[in-house]
Amino acid sequence: MNVMAKAEKKISSAFIYFFGSFGGILFGYDIGVMTGALPFLQADWHLENAASLVGWITSAVMFGAIFGGALAGQLSDKFGRRKMILMSAIVFVVFSVLSGVSPDMGEASAYYLIIVRMLLGLAVGAASALVPAYMSEMAPAKARGRLSGLNQTMIVSGMLLSYVVDFLLKDLPGEWAWRLMLGLAAVPALILFLGVLRLPESPRFLLRKGDEAQARKVLSYIRKNPAEIDQELASIKETAKEERQANQKTSWSSLFSGKYRYLVIAGVGVAAFQQFQGANAIFYYIPLIVQKATGQAASSNLMWPIVQGVILVVGSLVYMWIADKFNRRTLLMVGGAVMGLSFILPAVINWMMPNMNPMTIVVFLCIYVAFYSFTWAPLTWVLVGEIFPLAIRGRASGLASSFNWIGSWLVGLIFPIMTASMPQEAVFAIFGIICILGVIFVKTCVPETRGHTLEEIEEQGTNHGRVKASNPEN
Structure with missing residues (x-):
């Protein structure tokens, strides 16, 4: 137990904020990757005149995200922000790979890819909901605005990364180019999973579950002095009480x-x-x-x-x-x-x-x-x-x-x-x-x-x- 405590103690606030916001990279990558993959996919599956199918393939991720964000918000209140981010990363890895290995079965291929990308959208929507929630609960009040900007920078950096990957792969044979573009989304998702394994749960969730000792420990990683920790713990308790009362009345x-x-x-x-x-x-x-x-x-x-x-x-x-x-x-x-x-x-x-x-x-x-x-x-x-x-x-x-x-x-x-x-x-x-x-x-x-x-x-x-x-x- 002492060994684990020492290992946890080495987690720096920079590491927590970086990987806490890294989910934005996934979000951004999947927004951007279809931009480069689509021309090759259209040519490979002869979809140049199938505007509706092209629209559905492109937008399927967003359709899944409509439900992913709401579902993740509910489940994170029960299981915690950290666990749900880990689950989102796993879902992202699985369905990114399945997108890249889509079978070539004529028009049926398009429907397969639409369904897979809808399921991938569950992870994208979850990341869009969970990352800001986790960051807001970890960040000190005076840094929340700046860290909100960090999340936006991560999202657009993910988009830029996907555009660069698309450009680097454009000279491959068409049937390989789009598959690698979509499949490589699994790489940042795997990095996120490995990074989040070392992240602590948010102190707000821990307090909600009655684990004040662990909440205090987590705050000690990211706050400078004991007085600040005591004040924040008291504030979180008061806010949680108000929220419980508010939810009962609305x-x-x-x-x-x-x-x-x-x-x-x-x-x-x-x-x-x-x-x-x-x-x-x-x-x-x-x-x-x-x-x-x-x-x-x-x-x-x-x-x-x-x-x-x-x-x-x-x-x-x-x-x-x-x-x-x-x-x-x-x-x-x-x-x-x-x-x-x-x-x-x-x-x-x-x-x-x-x-x-x-x-x-x-x-x-x-x-x-x-x-x-x-x-x-x-x-x-x-x-x-x-x-x-x-x-x-x-x-x-x-x-x-x-x-x-x-x-x-x-x-x-x-x-x-x-x-x-x-x-x-x-x-x-x-x-x-x-x-x-x-x-x-x-x-x-x-x-x-x-x-x-x-x-x-x-x-x-x-x-x-x-x-x-x-x-x-x-």
Whole structure:
């Protein structure tokens, strides 16, 4: 027992935060990997004219993630964050390998891959829910904003890694290229599993299970002095007590009561707009977008995803620098406005100048990604983490996550169907209009949360509900 204690004592806070957030790499890798694999898969299985099947293969992971996040949240309350992250890594390894060894059985192959990727999506959704929860419970309050930025950086780094892997494998025979691209997702999942084996359980979960001694021990790894540990233990106990009382008094219908409706609509709306604005259409289909614009084979355009990945990583670092310097609403409105114009202007230019350079649309997509990367991408989850009152936080956060994944799934599914039936510029113009609607939504329906305590934010929502109740015509 003493030997184990000494071994645990050597765990550094840097190791805990690195592997605690490493699940973001898996999340990002699987978002990005199909970008490069899809052109080879289409050619190998002759799916060039099967827009619906292509949409389902691409979006199947997001469909599974809708359920994976909710399921993992429930199970982690019973079994712990650490164990569920380990289980997610195992599921990720198994179904990544099964994706890579998909049998070649004609059209039946596509249905096999769709089912396997749906099951893989359970692990992706679980990682998206578990990693922020684990990190928020391990991080000191003063570092939570910065560590939220670390999680976003891990996600976009995973996307960039997948783009680089796709590029390096592009010269292999087509039937091998896409299989290795998908199968190699098992490697970061295996690294995550080995790293998490050494991670401790979160002190909040340990206290909930009545193991105060182990919770104190875990906090000793990541807090500097005993007084800080005592204060945090007391705070966790008090919060857990409040949450138990809140959960007993609320139900799903409480989310849309007059008292909470304003903040629930604000948080869920921002989470939904983030995906319906069309970002994932770029991340999943950029080689096919370039192919349609220029006529060059999609498999020869795998440098463009790397460009997008670099922009995303740089943007995540920019966000960490500016996060506490500007209001949340300001960043979301400026970002959304530029994103909307980046989608709408190519359609306007093409209408006015039908012979415009086909690469113009790609340049505007890069501008879109740049502004998305340091505004809507990270700020959505910062705002969702801040805006929901304690009494409904669990249910409201789950609802926001579900709407986000539903949006991600629908964009991945319908984009190839839309581009098969109308000009690419028109499709992006539709997404551009949604971006502008998102700006209007933020301006009219979302309160400012920067610099406000959670209690002050809750009071804003409560007061807004009272005003609406007393002035229904408003």
